[in-house]
Amino acid sequence: AAGLENGQVVVWDLQEEERCFTANVHSRGVNRLVFNGDGSQLASYGSGDRVCCCQIEGADPKPVSAPLPMAYDGSFIGLGWNGNTLWAIEHLSRSNRMMWRSHDRQRILARDTAWAIAAGSDDGLTAAGYNITNGLITVCRSSSAGEVLTTQTVNPNLHGQIPKTLQLTSQGDRLLVGTDNRVQLWQIADSRCLWQTTADRCNGDGCDLSGGKGIPVWHGQLLQRLGAIVPTDSTD
Numbered sequence: 001a002a003g004l005e006n007g008q009v010v011v012w013d014l015q016e017e018e019r020c021f022t023a024n025v026h027s028r029g030v031n032r033l034v035f036n037g038d039g040s041q042l043a044s045y046g047s048g049d050r051v052c053c054c055q056i057e058g059a060d061p062k063p064v065s066a067p068l069p070m071a072y073d074g075s076f077i078g079l080g081w082n083g084n085t086l087w088a089i090e091h092l093s094r095s096n097r098m099m100w101r102s103h104d105r106q107r108i109l110a111r112d113t114a115w116a117i118a119a120g121s122d123d124g125l126t127a128a129g130y131n132i133t134n135g136l137i138t139v140c141r142s143s144s145a146g147e148v149l150t151t152q153t154v155n156p157n158l159h160g161q162i163p164k165t166l167q168l169t170s171q172g173d174r175l176l177v178g179t180d181n182r183v184q185l186w187q188i189a190d191s192r193c194l195w196q197t198t199a200d201r202c203n204g205d206g207c208d209l210s211g212g213k214g215i216p217v218w219h220g221q222l223l224q225r226l227g228a229i230v231p232t233d234s235t236d
Contacts, residue, residue, distance in 0.1 A: 008022060053067075089119075120168060153191070158177070174188060
């Protein structure tokens, strides 16, 4: 699935190699997309305070009511599912606090700080957020009752870049950090970087696929945007 700058959400069926769902879900660009546990629903939030859900499976894919439709006071910076329960991490602007919440529970993760992006584990007990002030990632572990038990920091040394992606493993023991050209995997317990790689931006200049056959239209359009030469029937 992909979220576009115009607020559209697009879903592809990889087995059939075709687009199976398109909807104008948000009024502004889409920042985050997350499938639920069984892949039947897709949650997203945009450049604002609204979470939307789309029912993907079945004969009639369509937008549906979201359990967390609006932010309390600020904007969403993280989103995920615990099975089929939707949760979000919100930056409360006036009080400068970070809050984790689902439809029936909530807890304060951090105070007097500003996270640009956040992530949570599948079990809902671990959250991580990138602090735009000091460049550190704060990792908070909570009890099942909602009390924050421990707080750790990770220094990803991203050379001045702000992460575009944060992803925790299901049990919250490892953290994936991604920027425009760098990916790191961290072991949280000892704040140790296990692996990292860097790459140039994806660029298709000089790639000539004009004689190719069977390239799906959406794939051809994407390759063309990246600078590749593709068959005309792949861009119609």
